[in-house]
Structures are given as C-alpha cells and as structure tokens.
Amino acid sequence: MANLNETIHQPVRLRIMAALVALEAGAEVDFTYLRDLLEVTDGNLGAHLRKLEEAGYISVNKVFVERKPRTYVSATPEGRRVFQEHVAALEAILKSR
Amino acid sequence: MDISPTEAEEALAAIEIMAQKTRHSIASSGTYITLIVTGTIWLIGFICTQFLPEISGYVWIGLSVFGSILATVWGFRMGTRVRSPATAVTARRVILFWLFLILYCSATIAIAWPLDGKQVTMLIVLFALVGHLAMGLLLSFAAVWWPLPITALVLASYFLLPGLFYLWMGILGGGGMIVLGLYIRFRW
Numbered sequence: 579m580a581n582l583n584e585t586i587h588q589p590v591r592l593r594i595m596a597a598l599v600a601l602e603a604g605a606e607v608d609f610t611y612l613r614d615l616l617e618v619t620d621g622n623l624g625a626h627l628r629k630l631e632e633a634g635y636i637s638v639n640k641v642f643v644e645r646k647p648r649t650y651v652s653a654t655p656e657g658r659r660v661f662q663e664h665v666a667a668l669e670a671i672l673k674s675r
Numbered sequence: 676m677d678i679s680p681t682e683a684e685e686a687l688a689a690i691e692i693m694a695q696k697t698r699h700s701i702a703s704s705g706t707y708i709t710l711i712v713t714g715t716i717w718l719i720g721f722i723c724t725q726f727l728p729e730i731s732g733y734v735w736i737g738l739s740v741f742g743s744i745l746a747t748v749w750g751f752r753m754g755t756r757v758r759s760p761a762t763a764v765t766a767r768r769v770i771l772f773w774l775f776l777i778l779y780c781s782a783t784i785a786i787a788w789p790l791d792g793k794q795v796t797m798l799i800v801l802f803a804l805v806g807h808l809a810m811g812l813l814l815s816f817a818a819v820w821w822p823l824p825i826t827a828l829v830l831a832s833y834f835l836l837p838g839l840f841y842l843w844m845g846i847l848g849g850g851g852m853i854v855l856g857l858y859i860r861f862r863w
Contacts, residue, residue, distance in 0.1 A: 582676045592686060596693035601701075605759035615700060616693075643755055650758060665690060668683040675680035 582671075583664045585633045590618060590626045595661045598636060598653035606639060606652035627651060635660060701757060707859040708749050709807070710821065714852025716742050721845030724792075769810070776806045793840050797833050800844070801826070821855055 586595055593616055601607060613623050630636040635657030639650040653661070678686075716738045724731040780802035784795060804822040811822070825848060832843035 582678065584676050587676065587678075587686065589689065592689060593693040596690040597697040600694040600697040601757065602759055605757055607758075608756045611756040615697060648755065665687070668687050668690075671678065671683035672680055672687065 581663070582667045583660055585629060586635070586661060586664045588626070588629075590616065590622065591630055594623075594626060594630065595635065595653065595657065595664075598651065599658055599661050601652070603655075603658070604652070606637075606650035609649040609651060612651055630657070633657075706811075706821070707856040709746075710852045710856030710859065712742055712745055712749075714849045714854075714856060717849030717852065718845050719849075721841045721849060724796075725839075725841035725845065765814070769814075772809065773806060776802055793833065793837065796841075796844070797829070800829055800848075804829070821852075825851060 586592055594612070597612060597615055598607065609623070609627075613620060616623065618626075627636065627638060631638050635654060637652050637654050639652070641648055641650065720731070720735050720738050723734045727734075780799060783802070784790065784798055787794070787798070790798070804826050808822045811820070828847050828851060829844065832840055832847065836843050
C-alpha cells in the first residue's frame, strides 16, 4: 500500500500539487495566476513552492516575457508520480473505514 | 504519518475541488471574454445596421478591426498564464482553421450569389458559430454549448421576424452573448 507523503499533505501544498497535476504534462503556470487560483499571498505561496521545489516535486522557471520577469511553475514527473501515490494512499484509508 | 478516514476524505475533496477549479478557470477565461467581445460587436453592429444602414458598413469594419486587435492582445495574455509545449502548435492550427473557414464562407456566398443582406449576414454568422463550436470541441469542452442557443436565436429571428432581423440579432444575439459571458465570469 502506498504511503502518505508528509510534504504534499500540508493543505496549501496539497492544493498546489492538485492544481499543477490538473494541467497537461509539461505545462507550466504563471506564479500570479497560481496565487489567484489558490487565494493565498505571494509570501505564503513562495514559501510552499520552495518546499516542493526542494523535494523535487515541482520545477520553478524564471524567464523574461516582454522584458518583464515572470515565474513559471510546473509539476515534475517525480512530483506527478508522488502525488498520484498520495491520492492512492488517501483512497486506501477511506476504503478501510 | 497517520490520518483518520475523515481527514482523508477532506483531503481528497480538497484535491478534487482544486483540480476542477483549475480546469474550469483555464476553460472559462477564454470563453467569457470571447462572448462579451463578440456580443458587444453584434449589439453595436446590428443595431446600427437596423437604424443607420448608410453608415453600417464603416461601423462593421471598425468593429471587426477592434475585435481582432482585442482577440490578439487577449490571446497573448492568456498564453502567458499557462504555457505548454503544445500551445504554439495549437495556436498555429487555430489561426489556420479560422483562415480556412473565412475562405469556405466566402466561397459559399460566391456560389449562392445573388443574396440579400440578411442572407449574407446569416451565412457569415452561421459559419462564425460553427467556428466557435469547433473551438469549444477541440480546445475546451466546457465552452462547447453556448453557440447552440445563439444559433437557435439567430435562426428564429431570420425565419420568424424578418422585419426586425437586425434589431433581434443585436439585442438577443449580441445581448445574449454578453449576458452569458458575464454569467460565466461571475457565477459559473
């Protein structure tokens, strides 16, 4: 049986991963768009993204678009795999009730 | 790490809500702006055609240029929010699709000529609605349904109210799109 992932299970990080995994593989989302979608502050989102990036679950890509800096975030293949395992573990707990 | 079944259920619900919200946000953001812009163009253009037919040609040209510029700017803005390897290819295909649709619409009008103003309008509007339907089917299934009631309104105005055709197209067709767009933006 798959194990729960403590890094992902934190509520904000869980929602970040759910949003990123809902995109097609390889797609990346703008930081401000993700912030508005999650309804969190810049600082809060930044802190949780750092944790996920350190774990290798997301990739953060800083680029210039029209000479303005933009930050794009995407789920890595490892992040997608771990997230699916976490969901499977949650479903298993639910079934065991 | 141990959690209760209730906590697991809550976490799964949060995941489902977030995934749906993300997909919905991406699908609806393109739809509502398309509806509001197209609806505004129809509203102004058709009311002008009904009451000021002598200047309506210039109004339509101006509205078409305005709509094209707005669509380009909005398309670029949307493209910077979510980027994917498939986006550039899809954008090229979408542009080609609309160019071919314009060619096919022009060919149909040329074959069916002579036509009166209402018939030309109907053909252009029906081709445009087929285009929007195709975009919905190919790009975002959530946006597929809105051309169908608009088509029904347009056909009803053509066959049932020929004397008020342009006014009906402006108020119900254009106004209907604006209302739908606002509904999707604020309530959906």
